[in-house]
Amino acid sequence: MTLIDSRPGVAKAVDVAAAELGVEVRGVDVARHIGPPLDTLLADAGVPQERIAQMVARYRAAYPTVIPEVPALPGADAALAAVRRRGGRILVVTGKFAPLAQLHLDELGWRVDHLAGSVWATQKAGVLREQDARVYVGDHVGDMAGARAAGVTAVGVRTGPCSEAELRAAGADVVFDDLSEFPAWFAGFVS
Numbered sequence: 001m002t003l004i005d006s007r008p009g010v011a012k013a014v015d016v017a018a019a020e021l022g023v024e025v026r027g028v029d030v031a032r033h034i035g036p037p038l039d040t041l042l043a044d045a046g047v048p049q050e051r052i053a054q055m056v057a058r059y060r061a062a063y064p065t066v067i068p069e070v071p072a073l074p075g076a077d078a079a080l081a082a083v084r085r086r087g088g089r090i091l092v093v094t095g096k097f098a099p100l101a102q103l104h105l106d107e108l109g110w111r112v113d114h115l116a117g118s119v120w121a122t123q124k125a126g127v128l129r130e131q132d133a134r135v136y137v138g139d140h141v142g143d144m145a146g147a148r149a150a151g152v153t154a155v156g157v158r159t160g161p162c163s164e165a166e167l168r169a170a171g172a173d174v175v176f177d178d179l180s181e182f183p184a185w186f187a188g189f190v191s
Contacts, residue, residue, distance in 0.1 A: 011031040074179060157179055159178050
């Protein structure tokens with residue numbers, strides 16, 4: 001489930017790593033495309049392949065300092081509560097490095113039943129099937145690809161880098177402006 005807007009944290013941590021390592025890349029440009037794993041984002045932003053491992057390591061070291069600056073998305077608390085009300089399990093299946101994702105969960109006081117990190121697009125399908133998911137909520141076309149590959153209901157939210165048209169073209173069954181629309185929809189969801 002997409003729960004936070006990590007763009008501010010990603011941008012700042014990339015800027016810290018780039019400045020310390022003398023790599024020419026702007027964090028805001030990387031953060032604009034969040035969804036894929038960091039090494040993919042850095043490569044797409046033009047970071048030389050031989051510098052990516054250094055950038056990733058330095059980014060991961062710097063990232064914990066930006067956790068307090070990363071907000072929950074509007075409606076995230078209510079969306080989690082809606083799942084719990086129906087006796088559901090909450091899974092976080094993300095391209096983000098799992099220890100960093102866990103820091104966000106801890107900071108926001110959210111308890112989840114399963115966290116899988118460093119999985120992207122159709123790689124998410126294996127985790128979703130293994131965890132017997134019925135619905136996957138995401139804000140990127142890669143999330144919709146993962147949901148489709150797993151055979152689960154794909155819920156898109158327009159809080160990330162992808163438009164409603166892009167999410168629908170990637171297989172979204174439903175698209176919301178933000179998570180505040182999820183609880184009412186989920187209350188009537190039949191798997």
